[in-house]
Amino acid sequence: MLLVDVDGVLNPFSSQPGFRRYECTVGGEHYTVHLNREHGSWLMELAVATRSELVWATTWEDSANEWIAPRLGLPQLPVVPFARDVPSELGEMFKTPHVAKYVGSTPFVWFDDHVFLEDEEYLRGYQGVSDFLLVNIEPRRGLTREHVEMAREWLSLSGFSQGP
Template structure:
């Protein structure tokens, strides 16, 4: 699986670089400005195709990502990791981590997120019992880069999970 966050990953917090476009959107009555790069979608789709991985959203945008983000970056509607309430932390992990662990089950996965840290990895290994995953921390002011995508491709390919050509 390839799990993708929105804010800090596809929507960097810093000054957007070349290729980013500014959008204004409204989610549940709240207005947001996002900066998105239309190349991200095709690059994520290519990675999924080459590795046989399934793309899914792992974002607080939840299903709103399919409405507001997918069409602007060139992605189809994707499955969404359901995020329940913040149940607190056991090992210092962020609130999304327990939901990601429950969602992926025994499937190997790569997770692109700007908030993953070693506490998240420890929680996933110790509390969820998962062993085959790669957390890809994305610098939130810069967002997703070719280096992040290459790290995911290499891990999926070298770990033997790749089912693509």
């Protein structure tokens, strides 16, 4: 499984070459996002090569399918549902317990700009969670080819790649 955040990952917090600006309204709130269509190609290639399912792990939730996916050339993706009222146990971010429940025993890679040691510790201690790789994205830069290749290498070494 490939879990993908939007803000700070696909929508970096500073201007980057190759990104296009979009204006959107979600739940009555206006947002400006900067997206690079190459990200969609990279993620789809990674999913196909590793036989992995792409899943939104973002506070955009279902709105990511409406506003982000079409602009990146991605299909409608499943969404990890979040609630913000889950108290932290180890200092993990609010998304982490929801991700743990969602993935179950499926190995996964998680691209996010807020995954840290506390999140790793939480996931390692969560009953039933299998192997995973947390890819912490620098939010001012966003997702890079190097991040995608890191995930591809980890999935290949873990036996999830189809091969050449």
